[in-house]
Amino acid sequence: MALEISIQQGLGDVDADAWDALGGDRNPFLSHAFLHALETTDCLQPYGWHPYHLLVRDTDDGGRLLAATPLYAKTNSYGEFVFDWAWAGAYERNGKNYYPKLVSSIPYTPATGSRLLVRLDAPNPDALADLMIAQTIEFARNNHLSGMHWLFTPETETERLGSHGLMRRLGCQYHWENRGYADFADFLAAFSSRKRKKVQRERRRVAEQGVSLHVLHGDELDDDIIEAFHGFYLNTFERHMGVPTLGLDFFRTVARALGPRFVLVMARRDGEWLAGAVNFRGADTLYGRYWGCRETVEDLHFEACYYQGIDYCIAEGLSRFEPGAQGEHKIARGFLPTRTWSAHWIADPEFRVQLERFCRHEQSLMERECTELMAHSPYRDTPEAGE
Structure with missing residues (x-):
């Protein structure tokens, strides 16, 4: 050559x-x-x-x-x-x-x-x-x-x-591994009783507050949903006094270009979008990236960013879920030090x-x-x- x-x-x-x-x-x-x-x-x-x-x-x-x-x-x-x-x-x-x-x-x-x-x-x-x-x-x-x-x-x-x-x-990060779970209940069956009940309580609490979760892919999104999520993304940086580096045009462009590899979890209550979490799908791994909301709902962050992703990996046969950097709180939810x-x-x-x-x-x-x-x-x- x-x-x-x-x-x-x-x-x-x-x-x-x-x-x-x-x-x-x-x-x-x-x-x-x-x-x-x-x-x-x-x-x-x-x-x-x-x-x-x-x-x-x-x-x-x-x-x-x-x-x-x-x-x-x-x-x-x-x-x-x-x-x-x-x-x-x-x-x-x-x-x-x-x-x-x-x-x-x-x-x-x-x-x-x-x-x-x-x-x-x-x-x-x-x-x-x-x-x-x-x-x-x-x-x-x-x-x-x-x-x-x-x-x-x-x-x-x-x-x-x-x-x-x-x-x-x-x-060190915190990653989830799919051990061939049949469903979320099968995954939780591997937990100790006390830790399992805590996760079940967190998921139940979100539903009791009237919040529904919806998984949408890039080729299913209209501009209004992308714009709503971007607003949540901006809110996260404003709350933490950070700099939002990714603009609305980026999310529009990459969602349409990646299509089914752009996985958006959106939370809805009373007919309005409340929060969202963006994930990206690889050949065998789901990557969690950005989260935001317009108001605080107890345990919604855990549901949108972690539990919905685990549900998705089990249903789609993905072997790993990497939800992003840092966060020792992820351990109690099944993400181990890696x-x-x-x-x-x-x-x-x-x-x-x-x-x-x-x-x-x-x-x-x-x-x-x-x-x-x-x-x-x-x-x-x-x-x-x-x-």
Whole structure:
């Protein structure tokens, strides 16, 4: 093969089918539709995300796209969910610049997924993955960036990145695993009696308040429903004094483009929409992302964001449900501590040594935390942490 390596500042000129053949057909966040929607609806540059995607083409086969890494030059650490603000502060105190840096991640999306994208039928995929790692680091070095960071990588990719000398960081999220449950009652039967009754009480309380739940897909939504949900989304950020990065145009665009892979849970009472939660569906995983409401209803957050998603996974035969970052309260509802990973290359040799020491110490603490959190599992027969 004769390979051509290039940097593409956006996906507008990249064929959608060629890109999705790298994995976007299996993971909604890696899809051309999702990433391109972020680029074209003004969600990225205002918040410090600048696309520099690395592409590998086979020039002997008409320039066929063989592999790619989604890359962004960053001028801050906002929307990454692998927190390195302290690293940036240390650079500043020592008169150095931490920004700009380079990241391989999905903006505003703390979901594990491949970052070294290779066609399933590509020859020698391991060599292509190694090539992309080396070329990405070289791009960061040549452009005087402080480092290169791969965020929320699968374990196999994390190990590969580690074999190239990158430091690894361990994080923790809370995921649900489908153990072949027949229905929600079968799922709850695995709980201890006290924890099972608590979930049943939460679900019953929502119904007693006159709230009904409706699962709608992107190809079933009209503008009024999307606009209603976006209003709920904005309310969440206003309540927490955050910055709402995703506009109404983004939700309209991605809902229509992803269709059945855009899964919206909407709550209704007295003929009016009350709250909503957006999920994205992959080949075997449901990903919970955004929630909002126009008024507080007791336990509705748990029903819309967790229990409806579990119901959906069981009915659709999906094996996993990742409801988003953080939240120890998820454990009591069946989401167990699960390890997440990132890998980091730091250009400055002195800081590299210090940050490697930090990552090793942090990992030991995170391992201990995962073990301690698992003790709060609601299941009668609890697996080992991270399984």
